[in-house]
Amino acid sequence: MKKLALFDLDHTLLPLDSDNEWGQFLVRQGQVDAAEFGRKNADFYAQYQAGTLDPDEYLRFALGTLARFAPEHLAALRAQFMQEVIQPALLPAAFALLQRHRDAGDLLAIVTATNRYVTEPIAQALGVPHLVAAEPELDSQGRITGRLSGRHNNGEGKIHNTRSWLQRLGHDWDSFDAIHFYSDSHNDIPLLSVVSHPVATNPNTRLSAHAKAQGWPELNLFDD
Secondary structure (H helix, E strand, C coil): CCEEEEECCECCCECCCHHHHHHHHHHHCCCCCHHHHHHHHHHHHHHHHHCCCCHHHHHHHHHHHHHCCCHHHHHHHHHHHHHHHHHHHCCHHHHHHHHHHHHCCCEEEEEEEEEHHHHHHHHHHHCCCCEEEEEEEECCCCCEEEEEECCCCCCHHHHHHHHHHHHHCCCCHHHCCEEEEEECCHHHHHHHCCCCEEEEECCCHHHHHHHHHHCCCEECCCCC
């Protein structure tokens, strides 16, 4: 059997939100205005949790922030963020879940609404070879322009971008006998609803209620 295993990242494989934590990290490092940036970052995160976020508006904010920095300085900040914030949050339960799917011979991918610049080294640290994420536009020198390339990766966007990624590999949805998707958030109900094996993972209240109504299994990776 050919199987596909898809994983949301924030609050699914990680016990935190890497996008929100990146913003808080920039504030702590004095790289952005603490009051103005901190307020916007918190507001967007609250909107995401409530399911009212405008993904394109948020990505203009997030990618516009990345575009402010010289590439070398941004890379140094990201390396520090990985060491101080992300590495301590890479927990054995997440590695074990990924390994079970690797051992089964599944094709693995992380599918996240967070942008590739923040999440690519996280996927590498988790040993996941494929990443479907919000894509920053790059100029001819490879610098981030502050604009989004393609479609956002929220809600229905995850279905569209995952299909596009599979097509680039020479696959489509019907190439697989089984497709798993693990997510914590009600924002991912669209993709959860089209796979054969949806798993509500560390689910928030709204997703947990929906999963129970649909008969989907729940998995809590980070219970003590």
